[in-house]
Amino acid sequence: MTVMDNPTTQPHRHDQPVDRPVSGSLVEQFEYGLDAPICLTWELTYACNLECAHCLSSSGRRDPRELTTEQCESVIDELQRMQVFYVNIGGGEPTIRPDFWHLLQYAVDHQVGVKFSTNGVRITAERARFLASTDYVDVQISLDGATPEVNDYVRGPGSYDTAIRALTNLKNAGFSDAKISVVVTRHNVTQLDAFKALADEYGATLRLTRLRPSGRGADVWDELHPLPEQQRILYDWLIANGENVLTGDSFFHLAGFGESLPGLNLCGAGRVVCLIDPVGDVYACPFAIHDNFHAGNLLTDGGFQQVWQTSPLFQDLRSPQTSGACTSCSFFDACRGGCMAAKFFTGLPMDGPDPECVQGYGEAALAGDRIVPGASRDHSRSTPTRNQPVMLQLTRREDLTSPPVSACAENPLAGFLPE
Amino acid sequence: MVNDEPKTTEPEIAEIGEPVVTADALVEEVSIDGMCGVY
């Protein structure tokens, strides 16, 4: 693939801050923002075949305002002009969009590399062979347990098998270096070695990421998030085994334990990354799908580049942040006050500690008065299917022994329980 | 070979107020997976 260098395709920005340091560290430069994201997440659809308990995008039902194929192609064209080299495509489940494979090829043909995140449902042997023969495409399989019991508890019955089948197909097709992406929870933090072994078995690279209380995650966060002592276990494991393990820089809040983990150790939201959602809304990051972090809409606000470069929300994020009490903590330079999405969705103030602050300030804050914000958007299915994870069944009312009867049920006796 | 330029990989001793130029000041590798806020 020939790559052309286009130094003059970007418009000159007249609103660039004049106080950007000339030779600051890279992190300092990034905190002032860039003319284009380094990487971004693009959720193609809110439709999903699964109903994971902790879904960050509250996916399930397709939004009727989803971008059309042509609109998606225009987005890719713009990403190419902006020289965004790499996009992470997710959802919902992106492969259930009928035009997914076309858009994948379109992106690759327009100098935009793709990693797509999937539960594996459409990764057949044939698709795996196609992927193995295509350059500039990476595949990331979601898995949240090294065993069916642990995984399916949050992702639904059969989801472990689906993921393994996809990994098997990819391996057999000669696809090299797929990713297995794990959200670390209270229940799977004991399985880190097993996850690594799984990755090795399928010729894949393990990726561990942080559970954020975002989307449906807000409802299950109290039960699922790692306990303080488990964070230490995770941190120690990453220090010892992390050379071949990716993290998406999602554990920079653990830098308070001592040594920083590899990565920028920086909240990238609105500075080096952002989210494009299925209807063209742009958010600071995929864990912050809420009006408070909504930067604009690429259909109504002049396109993605316009939103990225001129959104007031992003300008705000690219100015020095006030971090309140955290700035006096000796670990602030390392943890930077943690994850703003984690703070927001647990009702903690932005200028206070992360809810999982390793120094314990977060626990104290959680015990105080707080108001947890409701979700701005919920694309969850209104009636559960057979894919509903056990966890969601158990956290619903205990007196329910079966899913609620659909309003569309034809049998007049549906739901009738004789005494 | 006569050469006026110092041949060294050590950073130059800086004049007061001048930043020292090292390879680290010029180039930095970043992991494509190393940015928070991405799937």
Add this chain to the structure above:
Amino acid sequence: MACAGCTEPMLDETWRLSPSVALRPEPFGALAYHFGNRKLTFLKRPELVAVVRALDTSRDVRAALEGAGVPAGEWAAYEAALRRLADADMIRPRSQGAAA
């Protein structure tokens, strides 16, 4: 004689940007992305960006440094930076068939 892994001075060598690498300007320099090995490198000074862009058409590395206005006292640091780019295959020796 191009020699990616050794410590001979590069000044007389000929190099070029690898074909799979894209260079994107940034306010402080440039972002270099290698589509093949997925490596991402930031060039943190506009002068280094100018040197890298000029490699392919310059007589040698020395000429690229001179053309970019890099003070001679900084050439060692720039060479070290170019070595790091070479290690990531961001730049490659220009002469084909050179001794490995």
